[in-house]
Amino acid sequence: MSTREPLDVLVAHIPATHTDEVLAALFAAGAGAVGDYRECAFVQRGEGRFRPVGSANPTIGEVGRPERVVEDRVEVALPRSRRAVVVAALRAAHPYEEPSFHVLANVADETP
Template identity: 40%
Template sequence: MYKMCYFVPESHLEITKTALFESGAGRVGDYDCCAWQCKGQGQFRPLDGSSPYLGKTGEVEQVEEFRVELVCRDEVIRAAVQALKTSHPYEEPAYEVFRMEDL
């Protein structure tokens, strides 16, 4: 089992969650579409050669984003990461994947 965490602007919050749920992520026992989310503020600066969804090259951009966390079974983690990358508006979405232990 894995836990995935990613950051996304509100415009694509439901789009990315739906894509992940359809890939099989977010299942806990007899429940699906399970996730935890909170709003925060992210920042980044697009460098030369980038094609930013938000902001301008060379300028620091601050944007309200959601942090979304959900679990994912071993057999669907690669499909879930691909679903996130395909549905996310950013050229390089920020995400983390952690292996979980069953204690």
């Protein structure tokens, strides 16, 4: 039986212009370590779409107008015990006031 802490996965959408900066913050917070490897991430380029409404203060675009942005989908593993710290680092480093992200619990690492 393994005593290794379960690893979860953070998936975030980041404007391509800020990917390296946000990744550096995530790595500093403890994400991206898998076994004997550090600063591990999967990055895939795509298009983010959104329409700011109400009292939004968008970093990119204008309230009421649809926006399209070149974004990277970033996936990094993180120790479950570091989840709050890593999410806080994402929110602090991400340029958007409401970053798009989710955390997936890796149940494969859990013992039955």
